[in-house]
Amino acid sequence: MSEIYKPENDNQLLEIIKSTLADKSSIAIAGQNTKYGFGHTHDSAINIRMTSFDGIVEYDPAELVMRAQAGTPLSTVENTLAEHNQYLAFEPPNLGNLYKANSSKGTIGGAFNGNLSGPRRFVAGAARDHILGIKAISGRGEMYKSGGNVIKNVTGYDMSKLITNSWGTLSIVTELSFKVLPAPVLSLSLGITNISASTAMDLLSKLARSALQVSGLAFVPEHTLSNSGSDSLSSEYQNFCLIRIEGSPTSVKDRVSSIERLIGNIGTLVYFNAEESMSLWKLIRDSDELMSAHQDTTIIKVSIPPAHANTLIELLSLIEDCDWYADAAGAWFWISLKEDVVAKILTLRNSLLEVGGSAILYKASETVKKQAGIFSQMETGLQNLNQGIKNSFDPNNILNPNRLFISA
């Protein structure tokens, strides 16, 4: 029988962990559980929801640091920051729809535990680049802290970074400190339609290497747009390239002119105002609509050296029932697959062996996950280190067991 607990303080969490250790049981740990679908099935007799750990503990906009309890809704954090014209520069996506959980963005603890990041990734980094400190309880039932509440800190190992991308498998984080930044005054976008994939990738690469400080560079091929049935983007936008420019109005205007000159007469230009731009980048950021998540597609996110983009696109064109789009100037590909997906995932992963890259399985049936693995096959040394890290925090494997790695 499985029960859901909503502990309200550290002592209650400690009690649960100690009891779990004694019972040789395990815990499925979540915030709002919006990203349960990431990783292997990890049901447990005990389910913890961190939603009572709710509240911003410390926030002085001039310090550029916020400290919040882990279960604080991401929307609360973002709204509070917006009141002071600040934001989370790593642009955490809303994956609730991808996993058909709900349309909520989840909690701040979830965003950091999943090392989330959005289209600004190639200039602003991911959650890992913004975390400053944590308070947490390990799978040994010990409370500890790491890092601090200031921007620059090299006191002790950076264990906070280990927590990002750990998906609740190392510790139960109760509180986090993170870096916040002033939000751009103006954010708008240029679109280019009727552009070939290879021309688009070359253009995006050129922009990423320029001093024009663009903060979003994506490309959506026509088939992905039409197969998704998304009505957020006009069906006229065949083979669609999107460029985001942010900053003060003078600076944005100035750079838009430079970008227009750089584009020349490639494709057809479309201008998007702040509001249109925001909803387009949300579409790119959240991925569920373009990847037809509602159709039970298998979704994989590939991260590559951006110069490899055109080669990857050629490979993708040979895979049947495959939709994709590129983000972060071609360094990221969201890919949706149908039919015979395990073989296709293997093909993709093998293609990255030489050039280097990662291919993380974001959404799939448990059967596919078991056969393909959430991550690519790791070399033994690296696998041992990952296991060693897990053991050091959670030796009895009680926290989200098997979510990331199925233990032998």
Next chain:
Amino acid sequence: MKMPVPDIQAIARRGELVDKLYLFLNTEQVIQEPAALRAYESDGLTAYQQRPLLVVLPENTQQVSKILKLCAELKINVVPRGAGTSLSGGALPLEDGIVLGMGKFNRIVDIDFENRCVVAQSGVTNLAITEAVKHKGFYYAPDPSSQIACSIGGNVSENSGGVHCLKYGLTTNNILGLEVVLINGEIIRLGGKHMDAEGYDLMGLLTGSEGLLGVVTEVTVRILQSPQSVRAMLLGFSSNEDAGQCVAEIIAAGIIPAGIEMMDELAIKAAESFCHAGYPLDCTALLIVELDGPEAEVSELIQSVSDIAKRCNVQSLKSSESDEERLRIWAGRKAAFPALGSISPDYYCMDGTIPRKQLSYVLTKMSALSNHYGLRVANVFHAGDGNLHPLILFDANVEGEIEKAEQFGADILKLCVEVGGVLSGEHGIGVEKRDLMSFYFSEEDLNQQQRVKCAFDPGGRLNPGKMFPVLHRCAEIGKLHVHNGKIPFPDIPRF
């Protein structure tokens, strides 16, 4: 400061180690003569010296792997060393350990403009990376003040910063991949030229781990296109409060300058008489604000910062109109340490971080401490990110002054922690701040850090005596005590 008691048996195995090293290394790669070893006796923290057992200079990753494996087998400690510029004693040798000098790892492996990255061996200097890519308008952002000498591998081990961290991040935010050799000889590759890694963020953990987890042999760094325009402003104030207020208001206005540096009266005067940078001498506090980006944006920002400075009672205000002027403004700040060195026989450079709003309180307290110890202190401050560098001036030839300076330094760092800051912003813990770790961390915090260490180096061979005040055996802290029987938890809300 006490180092771990040397293992006499390990020292006795020196001859055996040398014989086995010669099986795969040339004679000049193993330094044994006392005179030659002297060059490695200390790093940038010159107050501490120790002659190492041997210095070994590998030429490639395979050799590093063999050396580490051999040391693990013979139970001999290893101190990795890049350029030896650490200010916290991170590369201080051990009597019973070898120094693994990475100086021969001096090759840039790959310059890849298409992927906006450079692959460099770990001994390549920080500045050499920028030098290698600047002809195409690129640069490597983190710029610690030792960048002409310090190695990129050392930067990774210390998570080095510099004056541009607020906008461009620390080393950890600017690297994409690492090749690391573990103590068992295993060669591990983390990341690459892509952004997202699979599994736990081991690259993030290794960055700033001070050579206690592995030896970095190769680093892939992100390079950035240089901004179109860079300008610096020199702002003089009659009080620290006004200068601090100006920094807070610049940031509250949504401006993230490329750098904001603050200098106090003593630092201003020393710098000006040392290199005549044109600093106003009637000021109590000086700010250097550097703004970069597209040209139109920078002119706009100069105007906004001027307006803010005026509201904060700025006394003198100057904006650079050329790169020459900008570099002249920076010259004084960059020469601040040697300048203070010229007015005092010795100085001790501290490195703590505080929440910016505590600046005025901390400076007042520091001046009280200065009176208490009878030692002068000058302050240069990375004001944007709250990283404080107090320089304590003393004379090592005066009996007891060095101890007094150290005690003063410790009090400053404790003060940083008391106001919500930390022990080190960018210089690392090393041996210098090791014994203060328990002032900031609880025993459970430190135990968890040491368990992480055990996952990499169960024998504790890599850089022992650094970072942790008390070394535990892995078996001892690895144990898990489980209560027997069920513990009910009736008070916790269930659903």
